[in-house]
Amino acid sequence: MQGVTLYWLRQDLRLHDNPALCAALAHNQPVIVVYVLDESADWSPGGAQKWWLHHSLSALQTGLEKLNLKLTLKRGDSSQIIEKLAQQHNVTHVHWNRCYEPQAIARDTELKQKLQTQGVTVASHNSALLHEPWEISTKDGGPYKVFTPFWRKGCLPKGAPAQPLATPAGSYKTIDITSDDLDQWQLLPTTPNWSTGFNVWQPGEVGAQQRLTDFLENGLSGYKELRNRPDLPHVSRLSAHLHFGEISVADIWHQTEAYCAAHDVSNTDKDHFFSELGWREFSYHLLYHFPTLPTENWKSTFNDYPWADDEGWLQAWQRGQTGYPIVDAAMRELWTTGWMHNRTRMVVASFLIKHLRIHWKHGTAWFWDTLLDADLANNSASWQWVAGSGADASPYFRIFNPITQGEKFDPKGDYVRQWVPELAKLPNELLHKPWEAAPIDLLQAGVKLGETYPHPIVDHQTARNAALAGYEHIKKAR
Numbered sequence: 001m002q003g004v005t006l007y008w009l010r011q012d013l014r015l016h017d018n019p020a021l022c023a024a025l026a027h028n029q030p031v032i033v034v035y036v037l038d039e040s041a042d043w044s045p046g047g048a049q050k051w052w053l054h055h056s057l058s059a060l061q062t063g064l065e066k067l068n069l070k071l072t073l074k075r076g077d078s079s080q081i082i083e084k085l086a087q088q089h090n091v092t093h094v095h096w097n098r099c100y101e102p103q104a105i106a107r108d109t110e111l112k113q114k115l116q117t118q119g120v121t122v123a124s125h126n127s128a129l130l131h132e133p134w135e136i137s138t139k140d141g142g143p144y145k146v147f148t149p150f151w152r153k154g155c156l157p158k159g160a161p162a163q164p165l166a167t168p169a170g171s172y173k174t175i176d177i178t179s180d181d182l183d184q185w186q187l188l189p190t191t192p193n194w195s196t197g198f199n200v201w202q203p204g205e206v207g208a209q210q211r212l213t214d215f216l217e218n219g220l221s222g223y224k225e226l227r228n229r230p231d232l233p234h235v236s237r238l239s240a241h242l243h244f245g246e247i248s249v250a251d252i253w254h255q256t257e258a259y260c261a262a263h264d265v266s267n268t269d270k271d272h273f274f275s276e277l278g279w280r281e282f283s284y285h286l287l288y289h290f291p292t293l294p295t296e297n298w299k300s301t302f303n304d305y306p307w308a309d310d311e312g313w314l315q316a317w318q319r320g321q322t323g324y325p326i327v328d329a330a331m332r333e334l335w336t337t338g339w340m341h342n343r344t345r346m347v348v349a350s351f352l353i354k355h356l357r358i359h360w361k362h363g364t365a366w367f368w369d370t371l372l373d374a375d376l377a378n379n380s381a382s383w384q385w386v387a388g389s390g391a392d393a394s395p396y397f398r399i400f401n402p403i404t405q406g407e408k409f410d411p412k413g414d415y416v417r418q419w420v421p422e423l424a425k426l427p428n429e430l431l432h433k434p435w436e437a438a439p440i441d442l443l444q445a446g447v448k449l450g451e452t453y454p455h456p457i458v459d460h461q462t463a464r465n466a467a468l469a470g471y472e473h474i475k476k477a478r
């Protein structure tokens with residue numbers, strides 16, 4: 001019986017620059033390409049991500065067919081399914097691209113050992129990061145805990161990543177095995193269908209490449225300054241494509257270098273964009289070395305923080321009904337499109353943790369369910385960064401003022417007007433603080449506070465003082 005190669009797809013839903021796929025095809029024997037939906041795992045895809053996954057797998061299916069390869073879909077315990085497939089089909093080689101979530105590392109390590117004892121050769125590959133988390137260490141050999149030295153001393157001296165691998169071409173041998181039907185997985189919401197606003201996205205590697213091209217041509221110039229403006233198109237919006245592995249970070253790196261070499265783009269903008277990719281690397285570095293990052297305060301002093309955890313306030317935040325226009329605009333953008341701008345992610349996270357004194361875990365959970373790019377490393381590290389409990393975190397006493405943040409980063413009010421249309425007719429100077437409007441201004445703008453738009457659920461100054469008092473409490477408890 002002829003030997004078979006198995007390629008297990010996970011967060012690498014692409015053909016281009018895919019080391020595990022290339023290695024699997026190189027054996028020159030029939031290939032099984034399998035994706036397993038394993039919802040028993042912690043942090044399995046949230047509601048929004050299921051939508052993306054459906055479309056991404058569908059796009060990949062089309063790409064694989066051009067190589068005469070079939071995408072086999074299975075649902076259940078991933079280790080058991082891979083082991084069974086290996087036994088049933090005389091699999092001699094298994095390849096996968098690495099995942100870095102703690103549970104995935106434990107699962108993969110165990111499965112690798114099991115398969116190896118059964119005589120199967122298993123190889124894992126890096127398709128997701130510029131550098132493996134264990135390749136970057138301080139002089140003492142430990143992990144970095146501060147971003148700037150991590151990036152400047154740990155990553156940049158290693159130079160550019162390897163050139164991307166070409167997309168495989170030609171026709172490959174495969175074997176026909178039973179697959180689930182993607183539609184039967186019911187990943188798309190139906191009753192109600194809350195995903196209609198997601199049609200701004202094109203999941204899959206064609207969509208990822210288009211998004212990168214669009215960013216290089218229209219967003220990169222001015223990125224360093226304008227990336228903070230949620231009203232302007234100066235960020236790449238590549239995060240979900242990156243999370244699902246539809247484009248590699250090495251590919252982004254080299255395409256950006258090539259574009260900048262041929263066009264008039266400042267090094268400042270290019271380097272700043274690369275450093276944001278560096279924050280992603282840093283988050284993965286932290287998660288790898290501190291696997292409790294998604295669930296526990298990195299700084300344990302925060303364990304004693306006196307959270308208020310008010311359910312009504314949490315709901316007002318989730319629904320974009322806090323009475324603070326920049327917060328509400330962002331939360332509605334998230335609900336409608338499955339994505340939120342980085343500046344407003346920081347503002348809404350700060351508002352939840354500091355103004356409402358609601359534990360960051362409630363924020364990560366909501367983001368997990370509603371973000372298309374929900375990513376365990378980035379989400380956990382970022383929430384802890386805002387909370388002040390994380391590595392290299394923003395100090396707790398840095399409390400974003402939602403009024404001045406709105407005025408500074410949405411100066412013409414375009415962002416708020418798009419997502420909070422009931423305030424659209426207010427003049428710019430009142431848009432970020434409608435409670436200061438005179439009755440005549442409210443009347444002319446058709447705004448009835450408490451009816452068409454809520455009063456602020458907390459007073460900014462009172463909330464700020466309460467947050468700082470909580471911080472004093474943990475400082476004393478130390």
Ligand SMILES: Cc1cc2nc3c(=O)[nH]c(=O)nc-3n(C[C@H](O)[C@H](O)[C@H](O)COP(=O)(O)OP(=O)(O)OC[C@H]3O[C@@H](n4cnc5c(N)ncnc54)[C@H](O)[C@@H]3O)c2cc1C
Pocket residue numbers: 227235236237238239240242243276277278279280281283340341342343345346349367371373374375376378379380382383386
């Ligand atoms: C509270 C909070 C939660 C977040 N949750 C997530 C999450 O679940 N998934 C996620 O991918 N990002 C998360 N981020 C980081 C960041 O907001 C997004 O990566 C970014 O907004 C995505 O938009 P973009 O692709 O246009 O970014 P760009 O500005 O174009 O950056 C390019 C890429 O760099 C990476 N990146 C940029 N900023 C950061 C950052 N601060 N930390 C880590 N990586 C970064 C992303 O992969 C991004 O796609 C979170 C930030 C905050 C403050």
